[in-house]
Amino acid sequence: MTQPTDTVKNTVKDTLTIPAQRTRTRGAVENREFAAFARRIIRAHARRVASGDVEALTDLVALSTAVDQAITDAVTGLKDFGYSWTEIANRIGISKQAAQQRWGQK
Numbered sequence: 001m002t003q004p005t006d007t008v009k010n011t012v013k014d015t016l017t018i019p020a021q022r023t024r025t026r027g028a029v030e031n032r033e034f035a036a037f038a039r040r041i042i043r044a045h046a047r048r049v050a051s052g053d054v055e056a057l058t059d060l061v062a063l064s065t066a067v068d069q070a071i072t073d074a075v076t077g078l079k080d081f082g083y084s085w086t087e088i089a090n091r092i093g094i095s096k097q098a099a100q101q102r103w104g105q106k
Helices: 032-050 056-081 085-092 096-103
Strands: none
Touching: 032 056, 056 085, 056 096, 085 096
């Protein structure tokens, strides 16, 4: 004979059986950590090329082009967000005029 359900002890973890109570938090990755990770990957790829993988050189050059485009997109976004050329230029160590010449009026 089976026991009534109100007296049966649940042996399964609640987090596995009650989806409404499950809250999985995702840790935020800080921008500096994210950038450091990207630098490590790029350096590792460069070491592979330098160790004799000449075919991968074109991939590394394409990556450089992608990074240049990402910088352009980032600067455009910062300008749209309201940052001045001076603020942008100061962060990357160039003059305001150099920043405007490189990324302005495209």
